[in-house]
Amino acid sequence: MSAISESIGRVLRTPGIRAVALVDMGTGMVVGSAGDQTMDLMAAGPGLAEEARLAVRSPGPGVSVDAATVTTMTARSLYLTKILEYSGGEGLLLYADIDLAQTNVALATLQIDRLSPELLAS
Amino acid sequence: MTESQEPVFPFRATGGPRRMTAGPLGEMLTEYAARGLSGTVRVIGDPGGLVHFSQGGVVAVETPGAPGPELLLSRPGQISGSSWALAYAAAAAGGQLTAELVRRKLIGAARLEALLRIALADAMFVLTAGQVDSCEAEVAEPVCLLPLDPPADVSWLLAETSRRLAVLTTLPSQLVPDRDRVTAKARPLDQRARLDDAQRDVLALANGRRTARDLAFALGRGVFAVTGELDRMHAAGLLAIGPRRGAAPVPPLTGPLVTRAETAAAGHRAGTAGQAEAVREISPPRELPRRRAAGRGGAHHAEAAPSGSALLRVLRLGFSNPQPSDGGH
Amino acid sequence: MDTEALLAEMRALRDSVAGITDTALASRDGLIIAADTATIDPDNLAALAASALGVTQRMAAEAGHGTLREIVVSSAGGHIVTYPVGRRALLAVVGDPGLDLPRLFRESRAVLAVLDQLLTGAGSRPVAAE
Numbered sequence: 001m002s003a004i005s006e007s008i009g010r011v012l013r014t015p016g017i018r019a020v021a022l023v024d025m026g027t028g029m030v031v032g033s034a035g036d037q038t039m040d041l042m043a044a045g046p047g048l049a050e051e052a053r054l055a056v057r058s059p060g061p062g063v064s065v066d067a068a069t070v071t072t073m074t075a076r077s078l079y080l081t082k083i084l085e086y087s088g089g090e091g092l093l094l095y096a097d098i099d100l101a102q103t104n105v106a107l108a109t110l111q112i113d114r115l116s117p118e119l120l121a122s
Numbered sequence: 123m124t125e126s127q128e129p130v131f132p133f134r135a136t137g138g139p140r141r142m143t144a145g146p147l148g149e150m151l152t153e154y155a156a157r158g159l160s161g162t163v164r165v166i167g168d169p170g171g172l173v174h175f176s177q178g179g180v181v182a183v184e185t186p187g188a189p190g191p192e193l194l195l196s197r198p199g200q201i202s203g204s205s206w207a208l209a210y211a212a213a214a215a216g217g218q219l220t221a222e223l224v225r226r227k228l229i230g231a232a233r234l235e236a237l238l239r240i241a242l243a244d245a246m247f248v249l250t251a252g253q254v255d256s257c258e259a260e261v262a263e264p265v266c267l268l269p270l271d272p273p274a275d276v277s278w279l280l281a282e283t284s285r286r287l288a289v290l291t292t293l294p295s296q297l298v299p300d301r302d303r304v305t306a307k308a309r310p311l312d313q314r315a316r317l318d319d320a321q322r323d324v325l326a327l328a329n330g331r332r333t334a335r336d337l338a339f340a341l342g343r344g345v346f347a348v349t350g351e352l353d354r355m356h357a358a359g360l361l362a363i364g365p366r367r368g369a370a371p372v373p374p375l376t377g378p379l380v381t382r383a384e385t386a387a388a389g390h391r392a393g394t395a396g397q398a399e400a401v402r403e404i405s406p407p408r409e410l411p412r413r414r415a416a417g418r419g420g421a422h423h424a425e426a427a428p429s430g431s432a433l434l435r436v437l438r439l440g441f442s443n444p445q446p447s448d449g450g451h
Numbered sequence: 452m453d454t455e456a457l458l459a460e461m462r463a464l465r466d467s468v469a470g471i472t473d474t475a476l477a478s479r480d481g482l483i484i485a486a487d488t489a490t491i492d493p494d495n496l497a498a499l500a501a502s503a504l505g506v507t508q509r510m511a512a513e514a515g516h517g518t519l520r521e522i523v524v525s526s527a528g529g530h531i532v533t534y535p536v537g538r539r540a541l542l543a544v545v546g547d548p549g550l551d552l553p554r555l556f557r558e559s560r561a562v563l564a565v566l567d568q569l570l571t572g573a574g575s576r577p578v579a580a581e
Contacts, residue, residue: 001272002235002272003230003231003232003234003235004232004235004236004239006232007230007231007232008232022232022236024236024240024347026240026343026344026346026347026350027240027243027244027286027344027346027347027350029240029243029282031235031236031239031240032232032235032236032239042281042282042285046289057318057319057320087199087319088319088320088323088341088343089319089320089323089341089343089347089348089351090343090344090347092233092236119232120230120232120233120236121230121233122230122231122232168469168554169469169551186469186470186549186551186554187469187549188549189548189549193548196527203527300469329489331465331472331489333469335469335549336469336470336472336547339470339547339548339549340547367469368467
């Protein structure tokens with residue numbers, strides 16, 4: 001039904017990834033989400049966009065920053081922000097809530113890196 | 123119906139012409155959502171616009187106040203003009219343009235849905251942040267070029283709009299997106315290197331004639347996003363805010379035709395807002411088009427609702443016309 | 452000719468309708484009278500607008516449509532609306548794609564009338580008592 005849910009929903013097949021959200025970097029608006037949505041995504045969106053913006057907007061002309069990953073970790077959870085695309089202030093990021101009891105940082109990051117290029121293309 | 127969980131739109135009393143709350147618009151949309159209706163809500167105001175809904179969900183929002191999805195799609199690096207034209211020719215008439223764009227691999231389905239959702243939310247924000255004089259609803263299958271599928275949930279849309287309006291009221295610069303023009307401040311050479319692309323794009327266009335809305339159109343970005351950008355740039359000392367659009371009040375003409383320059387001069391002489399006695403006549407009084415006050419002070423005549431096309435009923439919520447602008451602040 | 456008064460009217464129009472980027476007042480022979488423009492070359496715009504007005508007036512006459520009211524040129528990047536002003540001048544209004552054309556038509560009526568008055572200076576001007 002929703003192309004966004006279908007697309008980012010694929011990420012949920014990875015063990016340990018509990019929920020994902022697609023966030024508009026220009027406004028912090030959550031454009032779509034899938035999975036266990038107990039976290040208040042709407043409230044989280046603007047903060048995520050702000051962090052990602054700081055990470056990706058390196059100063060200087062012609063600097064191309066590849067999709068950056070911003071990560072927050074607690075003992076049991078990993079919150080990963082992956083920039084899927086960014087240009088001239090507008091962009092989309094993927095936010096994933098990961099259960100570290102079921103996976104680890106390396107695996108989760110790897111899997112998301114693998115799936116990311118396809119998420120917006122399909 | 124449901125209990126009133128509807129988000130409350132803050133009444134923007136800050137800076138400039140008064141604005142109406144979006145409450146009645148929100149009420150209308152909420153009611154239509156509850157009934158699962160399809161149709162179009164025409165918002166008469168400044169900028170005003172159209173909210174298209176299908177089976178209770180919002181599929182598109184059009185307004186002269188925000189660039190629509192077509193403009194966002196034509197941004198450099200997105201879909202080329204010729205590819206667009208071909209897809210348009212093939213599918214627009216049949217209402218299948220979104221499917222055609224994806225089929226031709228001009229844009230991914232998820233990305234297109236994201237873009238449509240982003241454009242819709244921005245247009246809704248602009249509509250409700252602006253002046254709402256009245257709303258009329260027409261119940262019929264809406265016709266739009268790029269409908270969002272699945273449609274946007276009304277309660278989600280109202281909540282997101284409410285969030286944005288709240289952000290607007292707390293901006294340090296108190297920038298009004300469609301009123302405050304911005305001008306790039308001169309930067310010393312060494313500091314110019316520290317700008318990023320988005321800031322550079324804005325500064326190139328910030329010539330003192332453009333508001334956040336104007337820049338959004340010029341850049342192919344959303345108005346809310348650009349407003350935030352300008353606010354941050356102002357805080358960083360990169361931009362000056364002003365002059366404001368629609369700041370000069372013009373009294374409605376009831377007598378001899380006078381120019382704004384003369385009204386201002388007369389007001390200055392007489393120490394009043396240019397009353398009749400101090401004004402010079404240009405020509406003997408005669409019937410002339412009644413001049414409306416600049417900006418938001420003037421009355422907006424409601425457009426006649428299209429007749430004969432409403433299937434069920436036409437709702438009209440009317441509001442008293444706003445008072446003439448008191449000078450912009 | 453009071454150029455400042457003309458410009459005041461043109462700026463007020465730009466103030467009152469969002470999306471207007473430039474305006475230019477010109478004679479029917481394509482010479483600029485007053486311009487409120489940013490990066491657009493007012494002389495080029497004036498010449499082209501006058502030319503367009505001439506042609507389109509003949510088109511309207513050909514169709515038996517009477518007096519030409521306005522020309523609207525809509526492109527991917529915006530609109531240009533040209534109005535006759537009286538019999539000897541024209542006003543070209545340039546705007547972005549979001550220019551609200553119905554609103555422009557409403558707001559421009561009075562402005563066009565005032566511009567015409569200023570240009571033709573009809574009638575003597577009694578000095579106001581102070």
